[in-house]
Amino acid sequence: MITAAKYAAVFKLGLQNTFVYRWNYVLRAVFGLIPLAGTVFLWRAVFAEKGGGMQGYTYGSMVYYYLLMILVSNLVTPTEDEWQIAADIREGQINSFLTKPLSYLAYRFCIFLSGRLVYTIVTILPIALIFFYFRDYVRLPSELSTYFFAFVSLVMSGLIQFFISYSVSMMAFWILEISTVVFIVYSFEYFLGGQMFPIDLMPAGFQAVMKWLPFYYELFCPIAIFLERLEGAEMFQALAIQTFWLVALWAFARFMWKRGLSHYQAVGG
């Protein structure tokens, strides 16, 4: 019970701290509309030229895909966390955690949750407006179970994204400036995670490989389940692989922290 109260306090602290970034969040959401418009216009031209569907997508379902991408990434993608963790390490803030009965991973996770909550609240209105504008393309799943599996996958996506960010930030124990590493990982996430275009537009051979990489499970998997493009045995396989990555990345995050800490103490001692 005391543990719960402890982390509730961290969560509240996180809410207050992220509130400072509200302008950042609003600007991000508003500026994000420009590339969305560009993408929508591009696909409109492509579908008009093609005069039909493309790998099961129509113009409407393609637009809907990108809308869901924005919604889901707002819900689960960390925004400032890497930089904050790296700064904690670089500036020695983590010293104070080493003596406290508080896990740094759990502490960061609370901050991550509160950050996502503030972000979602700040951006929900513009996003709702976009969905309303494109309301003709919104298709809800036909079966109730789809909501359940999509939600499970969504939660795992959030955890996977958090563990990846956390592990990458741990690089700050060894190198001064982590931005290069962060952007390299981000580039992979952007192209292989389905933010640029749906992964199932890729040639079949590519897709078979993508399915085994963690990027597939950062955003694309819950969306594909929600759109009922991943169904039945295929969906259960995806959920199993996602669970594997969740556990593996959690273990990796803990491993990186341990290694980083021993390096840190070796240098400091």
Add this chain to the structure above:
Amino acid sequence: MRRYIEIYSIMLRNSLIREMSFKANFVLWMLVEVLWFCGQIVFFSIIFGNVDRIGDWSKWEVVLLVGTHQISAQLFQAFFFMNVSNIPELVRTGKLDTLLALPIDSQFAVSTKQFGLDSVLNALLGGVVVIVSLAHLDIVPSVVSVLLYMVALAFGVAIHYAIMLALAAVSFWIVRAQGLVYGYFNFLQIARYPDAIFPRAFRFIFGWIVPVIIVANIPARLLVKPLDNPMWLMLHLTIAGSAALLISRLFWRFALRRYSSASS
């Protein structure tokens, strides 16, 4: 003028020395940019696996467009990006005051400190892609259109710069707004799409007011679309580009006046 050239060459030398002392970082940044560039090409090749053209743009014309965007974006990154994106931080920490006290133009002072050699190499990569596309298209551009292309590229870089400077100047009002830098990337993301996809109103706003669409489209058209009227394209780019530069400079000075009066 000569003094500015002298100052600039000193800064260039310094930043080259600094960059060469972090070789691993240099190589990694190049890798990031190459990844992004390849991703763009893959995206369009998937689209062109399904259609033969987008509007009046064929596959290799679009590849040339993406390459052209790469050149102008990377040249901007090489000379200005790091400096201008650092302005919000200068404002927040108060380091801007030191720069303002220098006996040189304030906009020059904040725009020219660092220079990225890796971006120049990436711009060259864009150049190679443009040449390969020209070969696929069987086009041998005339000397005049190559010259026009280069002038147009310079205007493209100027537009990048104007947008970024205007966004950075907003940080005088909103502190803690790294989101502004993010805004630049959002604006420029539509620059590499063929102009034919945009509806008229959108094309007007992003062709004249925030002229991102013309950054790569007009230079690319000058090279591969000999039937378009080059005079009109150049006129459009010159007017919109100069206006953007001028307005961003006026806005910068306006923001600065407010900053100076607030701190005193």
